[in-house]
Structures are given as C-alpha cells and as structure tokens.
Amino acid sequence: MSAVLLANAITAVFRYDFLQRALVAAVLVGITAPAVGIFLVQRRLALIGDGLGHVAVTGVALGLVVHRTPVLIAVIVAVLGAVAIEIVRAASDTTGEIALAVLFYGGIAGGVVLVSKAPSGSRNLTQYLFGSITTTSNGDLVVFAVLAAVVLGVVLLLGPVLFAVSNDEEFARALGIPVIGINILLATLTALTVVVSMRVVGVLLVSALMVVPVATAQLFAGSFRSTCLYAVVVAVLSAVVGIIVSYAADLPSGGTIVLVAIGFFALSLVGSSLQRLAHRTAGQGAR
C-alpha cells in the first residue's frame, strides 16, 4: 500500500460522510471495549465477549426475520444471554463451563437457523458476523453512542466496585458487595459493548478489541488505572488506523482493525522483551 493511497484515504475522511460515521463508531468502540474488557481479563473471563457475540447472532437473525432493527433485538438477546451466563456460573461450579459452551453454540446455531427464514437470507447476517462499518447509518450511530455512554457511565461510577470484584471475588463478598449482582452488571455491560462493536468488527471478532488492547497495555503499564487508559488509547488507534488502512487498501474493516491491534500487541511484546533483556544485561554488567 503506497503512501499516496494512504494520503487519499485520509483526505477521503473529510469528504465522505460514511467514513466520518465509521470513524465515530470506531472511536466509540475503541473507548468502550477495553474499558469493559479490562475487568473481564482480570477475572480471567477474557473470552466471555466471544460467547456473547455468538448469542447476539441469534438476536440479529431474529431482527432480520421480523423486520425489526437487528441492533436493538441483539441488545435484548445479548443482555438476556449475559444474565443467563452469570446465573449459570453462580449456580454451578463444576458444570459451568459446559453450560456456557452450550449457550454459546446455541446462540450461533439459533442465528443460523433463524436467518434461513429471513427474506434477505444470510446475506445481511454476514455484515454483523464480520463487521461492515461503512454501512453504519446515522440511526445506528445514535444507538451506539447511547449504549457507549451508558457503558462508560457505569464503569466510571462503579469502577472501584468492579475492580474489587474482578480482583478478588471472595474478599468482595466479605465486604458485603453483592458480587452476583455486580457480575450480572458486568456481563450486561459486556453484552452492550458487543452490540456497540458489532458493526465495527463483527460479532466473531468483537472480543478482540476487549482483550488485545488490554493485553498490549499491561505489557508497559504500571498500574490498573494506567493499563485501562493505555488500552483505550491502543484500541482507539487500532480502530482509526484500521479503518483508514481498510479504505485505502480495499480490505474488510473488521479484520483490518483487529490485525492492526494485534500488530500493536506484537510490537509491544518485542519492545518489552528487549527492555527486559536490556535491564538484565545492565544488571549483569553492574555486577
């Protein structure tokens, strides 16, 4: 990809409404996904976003069948799925993982079966599975903005409680924090984030923006707070760079954004490894 193509893509942002909408959606996702993802990673539930993405497929398919806004129906189905997941997790220690797997497979299987009855067939489902940011409408953008505001508002207000529960659930229970309720809340925030991210990276890649920027940030951050801030920066950068590159090189936006995020992670991994090596060498030299 030449510099000329990239420059054309950047100037196109100022010319085309659909690219501007795409960038706004990308920034919204870039902020919300890691802000929720950091708590999931700390709870060692990094893949729950993936699972809820699968569940959201059923919601999207249902929307396509009944000719209603797939995004809103996906919100309802994903939130119900999130609550079900936490109830299953709280109720069963040993079979929880299997129950979750059943729910995830059920979500995508339900989506595939339902969409076969949709007048448009599976064609429209693809844009939700893999993202189709350039077809984001103003209406979608408003829904995403409201959902993102809700998610960020709750995270900012209840951040210390979410941290306490995700860091040490038993201690949080001893403090009298309603841990099951907070876990259901976090799962609900995850479901909302999945839906916000759906048109940007697609439900099958949605978990990537919750996890990869956090994984990148924790390589060089020194605290939980700074990890969260850096992860948001990395995610927003990945989303914006991904959209520009995808437009310039005519690539699918969702996959490009995730590959850019993974590229940042790989660079950070190499950087932090070199830094550790340099410290070790300096330490040996001093001795």
Add this chain to the structure above:
Amino acid sequence: MSDTGRKSHEHPDHSGHAHSRAHACQPLGDVVISVEGGRFGYGGHASASVARLEIRSGEVIALLGANGSGKTTLMKGFLGLVDRIEGKVELFGEPVERLQDRSAIGYLPQRQSAAGPIPVTVNELVRSGRLTRRNPLGLGRDDGAVQAAISVVGLAASARKRVSTLSGGQQRRALLARALVGGSQLLLLDEPFAGVDQANQEAIADALDGLLHEGLTLVVVLHELGPLEPLITRVVVMDNGTIRFDGPIEQAPPELLHMGHDHDPHGGPEPTQGIGLVG
C-alpha cells in the same frame, strides 16, 4: 466457650521482640461473633460443625487444626462465604445474612498471591479495602487511610510498585494492609503466614501487636502458632470438622497446639503452602 484464665504476662517472641499479651487483661466486651448449631460447607456437605461459639471483643483467637479440619470453612462460615446448612450466625448482634454495614470487618483470605493478569499497585489493592467506608465518588478522601495501612505493614516504600513484583511475604503483607485499611473492629485472618518467611512473619506479628492495643478482636487461622503465640489469648482447635478444644491458650494440651504441624487426619503429606512465593 471459655473466656477465663487469661493472664497478663510477656514473653519474648521468636525474634526477641517484646510482644505482649497485656491486652488480654482488658475486660472482655460485647459478643462480636456468635454461632449456634452452625453447620457449614459446600454443596450441602458440611465441613465444619459448631454447637455453640461466642467470640467477644478484645479476644485474640487462634483457630488451629490439621489440613481439612474445617478451620477455614468455619472462618468463612462466620462471614457467610460458604453454605450455612444449619444454624445461626450473628456478627455484632446481627444475623450475618442481613448485615449490611461490614465496615467493621477486615478479612484476609487464604490466597497465595495478590496478583492477577492486570498490573495492580499496592496502593490500588489496599484502596479496594476501603469500599465499605466511602462514597464511591469521594476518591481522594481515602489516601490517608491507605497510606497508614501500608505503613503499618511496612510496605511504605513499595506503595507504588506492582503487586506482582513483590515477594510472596510482601504480597501477604499487602493483603493484610487491605484487611486493615477499613479501620475494622474485627479482623479475620486466614493463614497470614502461608508462604511467608520468618522475617515477614515477624513483621506481620509486629503490625498486629500494635493494632491489638487499639481494642481489636482478632481471629486467625493458623497451622502453628509461630510468632503470633505471645498475642493469642484463646485457642479453638478443629479436628475432623468439629471443635476439639476451646479455651485459654495456657490450658490447651501442647499436642493440640501442634496438630497442624504434626498430624494430618487424611494421612497425606502436608501440602506446601505458597509454592513459588519467596518471602
């Protein structure tokens, strides 16, 4: 329950410090923990049963016993962290399941590491123990209490360090600071010395010794008394899920005081505590 026979005397601890049991001569206060007919466990299976147990304010109690004897389950039963199959538990006169304000309780869980996948500083970890004490929006007002708790456990120089970079003993002290930061009247510590070397054990004992003079009630699950022995006023020895001895430490048969060290009812080797943690 027996609450008699405690003497005021001093003995040197393992490091020669003058830990004292002087606080024991203070009159006992109100009932802080009360258990009646309690059976606690998991999935409907009871691991600890107590006919009657009362702990009063100002007491320093060691919960002793071999692995699997039910001492951790009993401590979690006090807090409502395990299934209560039968019976009644009251904290500060309130049924535990209805106790809304838990700011008077500090708890050190039996976990080996304070570190998770995301970097967390000592400051951040300890601050999470203030949740019951503050308005979630009043972030700045916790700073004094957080710094004080970190100083008490001797980690002031490490307050901004990532918990994962600390030794096992230091991590245990950070978790102790989190338990202390709420300014609790009741402190429940589960194996505070697990994976902790002698020097850090002494540091923890010193920190607790200082707090006891402020009228704290302390319940500690221990394998062996160690450096806390001079502070202990009463021992409760668990064996096979029931209380085998409950009384003043001076009246406890010596072989019971060392059950956790010498006897395993399941016949297996003593599991290594704190693998990979260097205090």
